[in-house]
Amino acid sequence: MGRRILNDALRTIVNAERRGKATANLQPISTVMTSFLKIMKSRGYIIDFQVFDPHRVGKITVELQGRINDCRAIMYREDIKAKDIEQYRLRTLPTHQWGYVVITTPNGVLDHEEAIRQNVGGQVLGYFH
Known part of the structure; x- marks a missing residue:
């Protein structure tokens, strides 16, 4: 998966947030992107997401x-x-209170808290706060 695809999608989300929009449309997609969005949803940063024609x-x-x-x-x-x-x-993150670093590990795509809990390292995909 190209990291540029993931970066473009995340920048689209940030731009839609700054404009006050309720939804953002991301295209093209990848499985890593859906894993990243699942972490964002579980941590309460987005409400939900729908995948069309995967x-x-x-x-x-x-x-x-x-x-x-x-x-x-x-x-x-x-x-x-x-x-x-x-x-x-x-x-990386601007404050200690909030924000997450997303890491791809042998156990799957995890945020930094879960990776520390499982004591596993990997490659950094990105971050959000």
Whole structure:
């Protein structure tokens, strides 16, 4: 999966949030993007998302909640060990109270809290707050 596709989708979400829109349409899609959106939904940053026609180019409609300040995909591959996740989070996110770093691990795509709980490292996909 190209990280540019994920980054374009996340920037579309941020732009729609800043304009005060209720939904954002993302195209093209990937399974990593849906995993990223599942984490955002479970943490309460988006209301819901619908995937249309996943076997072709596809489209995702995201219902926004108005809570996202910024979300980005890391364009370069950065490996991170389980013990270094907290230090990376402190360096990347603007505050200690909120925000999540999303990591792809051997156990699947996880946020930083779940990765620390499972004591597993991986590659950083991006972050949102």
